[in-house]
Amino acid sequence: MLDIKFIRENPDIVRKAVTDKQLTDTIDIDKLLEVDERYLNLLRKVETHRSLRNQLSEDISKVKDDDARKKLIEEATALKNELSEMEDELKVIKSELDSMLLWVPNPPAVDVPYGEGEEENEVVRTVGDLPHFDFKPKDHLELGQALDLIDTERGAKLAGFRGFFLKNEAALMEQAVLRYAVDFMLERGFTLMTVPWMVKPEYFTGTAYFPWGEEDHYKTQDGLALIGTAEVSLTAYYADEILEEKDLPAKMVGISPCFRREVGSHGKDTKGIFRIHQFSKVEQVVLLPADEELSREWHDR
Template sequence: MFDLKLIRDNPEAFDRALAKRGAEARSEEILSIDSARRAVMTEAQEAQARRNEASKLIGRAKADKDEAKAQALMDEVAGLKGRLSELEEMERDLAGGLDSILMALPNMVRDDVPEGPDESGNVEVRRHGTPREFSFQPKEHFDLGEALGLMDFERAAKLSGSRFVVLKGKLARLERALGQFMLDLHVNEHGYTEMLTPALVKDTALMGTGQLPKFEDDLFKAGDHYLIPTSEVTLTNIHADEILAEEDLPLRFTTLTQCFRAEAGSAGRDTRGMIRQHQFEKVEMVSVTTPEQADEEHERMTRCAEEILKRLELPFRTMKLCSGDIGFAAERTYDLEVWLPGQNQYREISSCSTCGEFQARRMKMRCRPKGEKQTRFVHTLNGSGLAVGRTLIAVMENYQNEDGSITVPAVLRPYMGGVEVITA
């Protein structure tokens, strides 16, 4: 959502921001509806004031025994009552139409976001680690997992269809170990508060973070609820409709949850393996800050995600997303891309975004400085820390051995009961 005053004051800048994302200009349409709505509201205020005044005059006319005047005033009040009802309905319709437009528009990107049509316009910020040189041809994760007898897509398809997997034995434990390791690092060293949140949410929560109404096709609906596509939804909405004490900010939350995505727009992409699943685990980080804290927090959150990959000794690069690849609710995003030797390329494993007040406006989340009456919108940030399934893929491919076994990274061995190598 957007501050209408900013659009009124500088509609050209608003349209330029939309154009940077490849969207068409909308300020004229928005301001036209806004103007009509404000005119209706003004008329309603004037009608209500006149109705209040006429109601008082009725009593005086009756006291003066001027029945004709009293009747005329009562007729006027009745007419004003009917007109007020019409105006209230008109205002609701105009407000609803305005909200529908604004809710479907993406956030405005920051000036430092590079312009580009798609992922080809993303800019590398830094790189860590050197891809391992193999003395044999490295395999992809699904070939490794199936050969070990610990990754089963065929039986998963029998249970649920495509884009699901069954993990078994030590490979299942390795995924669990990764999630626990990530949570422990974020809680014990990075200062995040661990949360356990629902997997089912109301539509209002998804509207708050921006998944609805635009991305309904990517969601799984369950009765009156939706399965979460990411725990960003639950963590960010925890303080929706609240006024927070500014001195308590930033708030930092993390959780490990199952996530569910229909992947409606990814037909034909990554159909083999675990890269793009309907159900997957992810550790999420969410921060709620003041506007002044947000930029520093964005850098900090990205470093927290990077630290997971460093501890696992996985090569990766950090990319700043361009205007054509950045997410709907984000102002600026860093993607972490991990090296996958089986694919011989870097693949996304985390996105860390700052959203400004875009989500806070949608969910009415504010903060108040100590001792002041005035409130202002908070800023929200979210990041994957990390996508657990994709991290499992990266570990399998980077730590594979020529005989098909997988060496367990040293940092995970305490979570694996001391197991050092996963074999068939």
């Protein structure tokens, strides 16, 4: 979540981020700043009233005259009632402001190109050469079914649309790829973790998956949500703790099943095992000091 101070000082940058990320229907920065101004104005009044309340309490304790003391007590009572109403209103405005802040996107890096859709993505680099065949190649589903590696028919019978079984060598290959990824990260000094698959909602919010992607997550009857990536659990590992900079970077790698409702993907990639509701994945997280250059350096490793 962006610091409200950053938004106050850089409203144009944040407005542009909302526009470029096509989120104008999600958050109105001008309205947010209006709510923030209301909050600040009321906060100043509350703080003034609290100061007056403390002063009246001190004056009451010193006054000896009964009439004067009675008058001060009446003033203090009236002030207390006003303050109580203002504090209640302040809580409501603060809650509204905090909810709005959760929907404000991070501004993209200055070198990220703007595009209306994925078709405008720019290719940064390619690795390897595309193979060329003198015959029409089969897709992964045709090959998987012919070689008894993938069974989507029975998968759908048990789990509904996008359900599937991996069988025989495909199941072994999945495990081999996961193990290869784990070994790759261990060689680079990462700490391996198996992680909680069901997590409290506040940690989805803390890692920015809620409220944005809340409808894309499965929830349990106990109020927990199933992770769509081990990143949620890994990033929240040190939640509410203070880390010493000398102990950074903290390098973690997690392996877990991932659960995704894939809301909004109806009609996309309908053939094969794409946009599936459950899969296993290896995820890495590196906790660093707040330094963009350092973050870019680690991102490029």
